[in-house]
Amino acid sequence: MLCIDSADFEELRTSAAMPFIAGATTNPALIGKALGKEKVTIEELLAFLEKVRSLVNGHLFVQTLADDAAGIIKEARHIHEALKARCIIKIPATEEGLRALGMLETDGIATAATAVHTSTQAYLALLGGTRYVIPYYSRMETQGHQGLERIGDLLSLTAGTRGELLVASVKNAADVHHLLMAGVRCLTLPLAVIREMCQSPFTEKAVRDFSAKLSLIT
Numbered sequence: 001m002l003c004i005d006s007a008d009f010e011e012l013r014t015s016a017a018m019p020f021i022a023g024a025t026t027n028p029a030l031i032g033k034a035l036g037k038e039k040v041t042i043e044e045l046l047a048f049l050e051k052v053r054s055l056v057n058g059h060l061f062v063q064t065l066a067d068d069a070a071g072i073i074k075e076a077r078h079i080h081e082a083l084k085a086r087c088i089i090k091i092p093a094t095e096e097g098l099r100a101l102g103m104l105e106t107d108g109i110a111t112a113a114t115a116v117h118t119s120t121q122a123y124l125a126l127l128g129g130t131r132y133v134i135p136y137y138s139r140m141e142t143q144g145h146q147g148l149e150r151i152g153d154l155l156s157l158t159a160g161t162r163g164e165l166l167v168a169s170v171k172n173a174a175d176v177h178h179l180l181m182a183g184v185r186c187l188t189l190p191l192a193v194i195r196e197m198c199q200s201p202f203t204e205k206a207v208r209d210f211s212a213k214l215s216l217i218t
Contacts, residue, residue: 003061003188005168007034007048011191012055018194023058025134025168025188027090027114028065042075046082053083061112061132061188063090064100072100080109088131090114093121102128112166119153126163132186133158136169137179148182155183173197 003023004015007030015021026049032038035048053060060083064075076089089104091097093113098121101111105128112132113125117140122133135154140147151167158165166186167179173196176187189197 001164001166001186002194003058003166003186004194005030005188005190007031007052009034009051009055012052015191015194016055016057021057021194023060024052024056025061025090025166026052027063042078046078049079049083053086056086059086059088061088061090063092063114067094067096069096069100069103072097073103076100076104076109076111088112090134093117093125098124098128101125101130105129114168116154117150119150119157122154122157122163126157126161130163132164132166134166134168134188137167137175138169138171148178151179151182151184173199 001022002020003025004011004021005025006012006015007026012024015024031045031048049060049062062079062083064072066072066075072091079089080087088110090112091101092115098113101113104111111130112134113121113130114134116122116125116133116135125133133154135151137147137151140150154165164186165184166188167184168188170176170179170187170189170193172193176189176193176197179187
């Protein structure tokens, strides 16, 4: 599965025409940038998300903003009620977030544990029934961790469970290659990285060579 990591309307429209994009992930930073605001009402947030959903093929991942379990659950229910089954609630893998995650899954609201950095966080999220575990690959690397090694650990943990590993914070196509070779099958990427994946100077040269040999008269 490949998702676009964006809340920008134009990027979402572009990705909707790409048949290999299966959904979109958002986070508070992306939404704040798109809205040009640091604070929003729940009504403003839901109205924005409704428009985003209309541009997305597949599932839309939406992150809660509250820090405590009760607040996370309240926000998640508002979002789920507005967006229905096509929405997956992203919840940071804190103690409060993991408590809320389990309660929401019990209520039939699909969740994704996000900002996961350790195997123990993933383990607890999987016990709570989460559908997706979302680690931040580039952040692992910049913080001095062996990102691919940690991703391998998370792949092992999710194997045989209903939870899937959805890797985020990937900065370039070279990193995508390394993650795919490590066994990752679900990624969420910025549009720029998705476009980079389509490119090869050798392919472009081949196309130029073909065009030099034959063209169609119209």
